[in-house]
Amino acid sequence: MTSTTTSAPADLDDAERARLDQDVAALQTGTRTWSSLTVGQRATLLRAVRAGVAATAEDWATTAAASKGLDAKHPLRGEEWLSGPYSVLGALDAYIETLSRLAQGVNPLDGVRLDRAPGGRTRVHAFPLTGIDKFLLSGYTGEVWLEPGITPNAARAAAGLAQRTPTESGGVGLVLGAGNITSIPVLDVLYELLAHNRTALLKVNPTQDSLVPVYKRAFAALIEPGFLRIVRGGPAVGAHLTSHPDLVHVHITGSAATFDAIVWGQGAAAKRRRRENRPQLKKPITAELGGVSPIIVVPGEWTDADITFQAEHIATMRLQNSGHNCIAGQVVILSSDWAQADAFRAALRRAYANAPERPTWYPGSPSRMQSAADAYPDALVLGDRVLVEIENGQDAAPLEHTEYFAPVLGVVTVPGHGQDFLDAAVAHANNELQGTLGANLLIDPATEKALGAGFERAITALRYGSIAINGWTAFGFITPTLTWGAFPGSTIDDVGSGIGVVHNALLLDGVERSVVRGPFRPFPRSLPLLNGGGRLSILPKPPWFVSSRTGAVVSEGLTRFRVTGSVPGLVRTLLQALRA
Missing domain, CATH: 1.10.287 (Helix Hairpins)
Structure with a gap:
């Protein structure tokens, strides 16, 4: 994922520097106001924010669609409704519920089922928690797995994070906003405010400049009392703010290259600082930085309808938002021994080719697509998209180590059936693909049942912060009570897909990963007599499918x-x- 890089703060003129400093000063005053609010008052404030978002939802979605070259009749314009105002409204509802519970002396996890996952982990069944979600998104469930050793009692004791101590200020934080999905910057701001008691200065990515007036109207209830400021600007603004002495924390959604430029600087000076372990950034930083996401296809006995549906599913994982997503599936892992592999490849080519055309709008995408075509001269180039099928002896490293952030999809193979294939595919994803943000896995009900406990062991072995089984990790992103972020363990020296989590509306501590489980078959093939023991869903095809x-x-x-x-x-x- 790409965000704003840094350069010398001296590029700013005095007037612009003064305006930024005034914004920081206003937020410092805002921290004192925020610390004086009770948790119940904060819930009331979020209801006002919700009203603002609701009032701007149509303007938000249409502005976002237009900024990406999607006119009012484009069949994929609905993406901007779901990934923009819908996501934020859902997050606000979930946060309001958590804060309301805390204000009443009720634990956020009361009534939420907790049990054990493999390896001594506590598992929180965090979705669905409402009747309407159970109905509309039937067949989908979501779990948050906590780090090994955290007991259910410890999970309950820590739930609420900074809202358990509302008078303790977290200071003023800087959010360097993502440039691809319009909900990300403001969701990151909400997490700063609620998980950490930090007021926030949001610097939007220049690709989102057209949304700034919408953001300011939608979040006026946070801006007016000094809890949020929103600014535009390029590298010089970012550099001034990351080095500002009155900003105590930085959160970025972007690329590892941008992260390294912020933390270490650039050129020879950055190399020297790394050797000496003297980062130029003198404050803590969290980050969500993307990666190369696998799509593991477990071999089984699939019908022609299964093959078609799941091929369209994979095309969606890659082509939603024209592939400009940190969670876009990039590498399909197939079994070289699967009898239906050729049929599936053919269906995938059709689904990938037949998806609606759209602009490849994110800066730098054409050059990244060209680099894929150069690395793989035999790739299938379909105008606005590239499909790479790795053959025996070909070097898969460019595909597996480069987050193209563009409509480039690849297919690789590993041998085996059943558990042997699954274990080999998990090892391949863990060891060969760059990053640990999200992994997707497709498996039919009969095969999953046959694997039994071995299936859960394989899921446990996947070192990813979000895992989707018969779903796409975007479902985890859009579900506010789940968490979003890299698998734990990264550091500023080796940041991988990032540090920390966001969303997490139950305000859980010690998070390791979130796991989504979805239906393998859509309605009506999801009905019990047709489904072979799979999950019932009322959706004939999810609305986020590019083929819907x-x-x-x-x-x-x-x-x-x-x-x-x-x-x-x-x-x-x-x-x-x-x-x-």
Whole structure:
């Protein structure tokens, strides 16, 4: 994922530097106001924020779509409803619930099922927690796995994070916003405020400049009392702010290269600082930095409909937002011994080629796509997308070590069936692919049942912060009570996919990963008599699929339902969903 890099602060003129310093001073005053609010008052404030987001939802989605070259009739414009206002409204609802519970003296985990995951881990069943989510997203569940050794009692005792000590100020933090998904910058701000009691200065990525007026209207309830300031600017603004003595923390969503430039600097000076272990950044930093996400396809006996559906699923993982996602699936891992591998490859080529055309809009994408085409001259180039199928003897390193952040999808193989394949594929993902942010796995119900406990052991062995089984990790991103971030263990010396987590609306401590489980088959093939023991889903095709014929109208309708709660509107939306 790409964000703003740094350069010399001297590039700023005195007036701009003064304006930034005034914003920081206002936020310092805001920290005192925030610390004086009770948790109940904070919940009330979030309701006002929610009203602001609801009022701007249509403007938000249409502005975002236009900024990415999607006109009002484009079939994929619904992505900007789901990944923008819908995500933020869901997060606000979940945070309001957590704060309301704390204000009443109720633990955020009361009524939430906790049990054990392999390896001495506590597992929090964090989705679904409401009746409407159980209905609308039937077949999907989500778990947060805590680090080994944390007991259920310890998890309950720590739930709430900084909201357990609301009078203790966390100071003022800097959020360097992502440039690709419009909900990310403001979700990061909410986490700073609620998990850490830090007011926040948000510097938006220049790709999001058109959203700044929308953000300011939507979040006026946080801006007016001094809890949030939003600024534009390029590298010079970023450099001035990261070195500002009154900002106590930095959070960035971007690239590892940008992270290293912030922490160590650039050129020979950066190399010297690394050798001497003297980072130029003198404050703590957290980060979400992307990576190369695997899609493990476990061999089984699939129907033609299964093959078609899951091929479209994979095409969605890569092509949503034109591949400009840190969670875009990039490397499909197939079994070289799967009897249906050739049929699946053919279906994947069709799904990848037939997805609607769209602009490749993120800066630098054309050059990254060209680098993939140069590394693999035999790749299938389909205008706005590239498909690389690694053959025997080909070097997979460029594909597996480069986050293209563009519509480039690759296929690699490892041998084996059943548990042998799954263990080999997990090892390949862990050891060969760059990063630890998200991993996806597709497996039919009969094969999963046959693997038994071995399947859970394999999932435990995957070193990723978000894992989706028969789903896409984007579902974990959009679900506020799950967590989002790299697998623990990275440091500023070797940052990988980042440090820390966000979202986490239950405010859990000691998080290791989140695990999403979804339906292998859509409705009506998800019905028990047809599904072979799989999960029931009422969705014929999820609205986020790039192949969904009604995805745009359904995504808008679901967001409007979040805003109004209108049952007749929801019924109309569900009828459209049945036509997907």
